[in-house]
Amino acid sequence: MATIRDVARLAGVSVATVSRVINKTDSVNPETAAQVLKAIEQLQYEPNAVARGLAGKKMGIIALILPDILNPFFPALARGVEDVAQKKGLTVILGNSDDLGLKESTYIKDLKKKYVDGFIFASNTIREEDVESLRKEGIPIVLLDRGLNTASCPVIRSNNRAGAKLAVQHLIERGCQKIAHIYGPQEFITARDRLLGYEEVVGELEGYSPSLMVSGKFDIESGRQGVEHLLKRHPQVDGIFAGNDLMAIGALKALRERGILVPEQVKVCGFDGISLTEITEPELTTVAQPIYEMGGLAARILLNEIEGGVRENTIIELDVTLIPRKSTQ
Structure with a gap:
């Protein structure tokens, strides 16, 4: 591999001049700069990125x-x-x-x-x-x-809070009266905001209870388990808003295992808009993030x-x- 010294030798200039051309630090005579660039191209020289970093340049x-x-x-x-x-x-x-x-x-x-x-x-x-x-x-x-x-x-x-409100309002518009929420880990601000958005809408519904909320881990298995807990507490649940699409997919799986029809008996909505929502059975309604x-x-x-x-x-x-x-x- 060519070195900066090889470039300097071929261009007939000093190593310092080559360095100035590469790093564009000082003005170099255009004719000299052209000689250096031609030598660089001819030798296929690649400047050492670490050396440039040490010189205070951006590493890219x-x-x-x-x-x-x-x-x-x-x-x-x-x-x-x-x-x-x-x-x-x-x-x-x-x-x-x-x-x-x-x-x-x-x-x-x-x-x-x-x-x-x-x-x-x-x-x-x-x-x-x-x-x-x-x-x-x-x-x-x-x-x-x-x-x-x-x-x-x-x-x-x-806007996670607004997105959660969109999801719950959609379920209400589709005729759901008992809407549950499988929420994500509350140490995540995204999960907290989605929970707040859910509560803001369902808190005004007749028959709302905090027991309609169960925790999940933003994965498929916790969505499946969430449905198990919900159906034990509230067999009449007819709508589920899951805090992300993976938990919603887990919810679909659990409902199907129990012979509960989606959307005829329970409607399900997720959050995120990941590509997997297009291949579930049935295809999953979701609040899509950009x-x-x-x-x-x-x-x-x-x-x-x-x-x-x-x-x-x-x-x-x-x-x-x-x-x-x-x-x-």
């Missing part, structure tokens, strides 16, 4: 830390980040945090050594001190979806700060859309 790498890429919600989010980053010539490093604050802190420590230009976290467990530490070091950070509310960096999520767009927006905000120092310390809530399908018809 951002880190995306997700709770679990196996959750179908997060691949679409990651794709949105990657597509925007790729158009700008940046590489995305992906990590799974498993919602463990210590693991996230380790990622931050290790990736800073690799001169990562910025971080995007979809996490409810990232520590405020880690956010502040990155800010003090001038490393941009954006929080996505489950991210804590903070004034020190941008936070992007959907998942891909959310990831893309996070990348654009991060890149604006990396490239131009523009910091947007704000909480952005994107609109959601109800997609009615056969599970509520």
Whole structure:
């Protein structure tokens, strides 16, 4: 592989001149610069990224830390980040945090050594001190979806409370009178907001009881178990709003196992808009988040700060859309 010295020798200039042309730090005579660029092309020389990082240049790498890429919600989010980053010539490093604050802190420590230009976290467990530490070091950070509310960096999520209200109102419009809710882990701000949205609507209904709410873990099995608990308490339930699509899929499975017809006897609505909702039987009604767009927006905000120092310390809530399908018809 060619070295910077090889380029300098072929172009008939000093190593320092080649470095200035590559890093665009000082003005170089156009004719000399052209000689250097021609030598670089001829030798197929690639500047050492680490050396450029040590010189204070951008590395062209951002880190995306997700709770679990196996959750179908997060691949679409990651794709949105990657597509925007790729158009700008940046590489995305992906990590799974498993919602463990210590693991996230380790990622931050290790990736800073690799001169990562910025971080995007979809996490409810990232520590405020880690956010502040990155800010003090001038490393941009954006929080996505489950991210804590903070004034020190941008936070992007959907309007979860409004989306939950859309779901419950839809079930009411479809004739449901006893609507239950399988809610997600309450340490997640997204799950809390969806629970609040549910309560805001059903609290006004005759026959509402807090026992119509059961906890879940944002996975299929907890949705299935949630239906078991609900039917023991309230056999007359005719509508279920699940806090995410995976739990709604689990609810469909449990109802089917018991010979309960969906939507004839019980109508089911999920939340997220993941692609699996189109292949369930029946197809699942869902409140769809703009998942891909959310990831893309996070990348654009991060890149604006990396490239131009523009910091947007704000909480952005994107609109959601109800997609009615056969599970509520």
